[in-house]
Amino acid sequence: MRRTSFDGWPCSIARTVDILGDGWTMLVLREVFYGESRFDGFIGSLGIARNTLADRLRRLEDAGLLERRVYQTEPVRHEYRLTEKGRDFFGVLAAISAWGDRWLAGEEGVPVVMHHTTCDHDTRPQVVCSSCGEPLRHADVAVTTGPGYPARLLKRPDVRARFGLDLEG
Structure with a gap:
């Protein structure tokens, strides 16, 4: 079964969901932040199937959130460490x-x-405004298109209405 990809969508939330894919991916990242780094450790802490774990680790490595390092050569075993991109998550x-x-x-x-x-x-973690430090609340935030929003989509009336852009231009 093919997974729907949101990679090309003009939305950072959709693109992030494309990397995460499911709950296991988030839980693997949680375990890395808690200090786990080895395959068998993830199996023990999460109770995740080996093939599912291998897929999620590969996805996180391909996305640049984790890097795999050899910690044992006979037999070869790897540990997984956060990259800068991963730590930023x-x-x-x-x-x-x-x-x-x-x-x-x-x-x-x-x-x-x-x-x-x-x-x-x-x-308790809070999401705050990077300028004034006040907590960000839905009612206090307006969204608009950024420089990376596809110009071809800006021509659509539904997109212009969603972002409150004038319908003339």
Whole structure:
């Protein structure tokens, strides 16, 4: 069965979903952030099928989020390490964790606490404006096309209406 690709879509969310593909990919990345790096370790912590894990690791390596390094030569075994692109994904996982903590945690409280070692305090991740530092909320944000949006799509009335562009130009 062929997987639908969102790689060419003019949307960073769609392109990111194209890399992630499913929940296992996010959980593999979570485990790497928690310190796991070896195939058998992922199997033990996630209970994921070997073929599924091999596919997700390959997908993350192909996308440039992980790099594979030999840690044993007889037999050859690899570990998986975050690249700069992979380390930059932490904010996405932190935001998902914060949402889950707010909406899905049980009465007993959040399952995992993030501790900011720089200031030595427990923290809750927030997405904030890069200019003023205020939390970003849907009601306070407008979206428009950026320089990478395909010019051919800007001619469509539905696209122009979605982004609040004048319908004349």
